């Protein structure tokens with residue numbers, strides 16, 4: 001892949017009018033990426049590069065995964081799904097990353113190293129929306145395709161975001177699950193991951209919006225706390241919430257680490273079965289707490305499928321089958337055909353709600 005030079009970029013600007021007309025047709029009327037100035041500016045690949053849906057899928061690529069946190073079982077699952085899919089597609093899988101969910105400097109330094117090593121694509125779950133931008137755009141200017149999965153960066157700093165589900169659905173359904181469990185009445189709190197996490201913050205935004213509906217007028221969201229996807233911190237935050245709000249009726253934890261730690265605390269306390277807990281968890285982590293009555297229902301997508309789709313999207317980008325423009329479609333192995341939507345986002349599908357009636361069917 002060639003590196004774009006300054007004269008080439010000026011030429012691109014000069015033919016912008018022509019490109020817009022051509023793109024308008026290619027992108028089925030979808031939005032194009034915002035342009036920005038300065039060193040942090042995006043290479044605007046999606047808005048200028050053409051894609052050939054019939055181009056053969058390239059093999060022998062190196063696709064590097066950079067999860068939020070390497071020792072988090074959720075990412076072990078997602079990235080092993082990625083490994084399987086990338087290897088089945090004839091390419092090499094790599095994984096690098098930090099062991100803390102709040103080490104944004106560590107994530108930046110991994111992006112820089114992967115750029116120097118000239119990997120073909122990076123699939124990254126961002127700990128912070130803006131912190132990785134300069135490094136990711138530097139990677140893209142050097143010909144590396146960038147896919148975010150699970151947690152996005154700003155839309156100008158990657159080619160495609162592979163989202164686990166509709167963020168709006170996730171936020172609203174977590175409130176709906178909680179409301180059912182507490183009979184639409186009482187104080188609730190949120191136990192989140194890192195304060196900067198794009199995915200959790202987006203879901204919390206939709207939770208707050210859902211809570212404005214008249215049917216939830218008797219539910220008060222009293223506090224949002226952050227356990228930083230650290231088991232001990234999440235456990236302590238749960239304990240602190242119950243000390244501070246003795247009338248608390250429920251906790252929503254939209255993180256697999258947080259919900260597990262909160263369940264562990266509740267199950268060994270006098271609040272078991274009295275303070276409700278829902279959010280996003282893996283069936284493997286939550287099985288014991290559903291069985292002992294601490295948790296009634298919670299939801300999640302299949303992390304392995306998310307990791308697989310991220311890797312296959314990276315292969316489609318490097319192969320030139322897609323450039324990231326909304327409206328483009330591509331086939332992701334045996335997962336089927338996907339269409340790139342608004343803000344160059346691809347959605348995996350709908351999450352599953354788990355409770356005692358179906359949890360036995362899932363093993364992740």
Ligand code: RAM
Pocket residue numbers: 068072074075125150151193199229254255256257280281
């Ligand atoms: C944690 C991470 C991840 C999130 C899941 C639900 O493992 O915060 O980003 O998607 O929970």
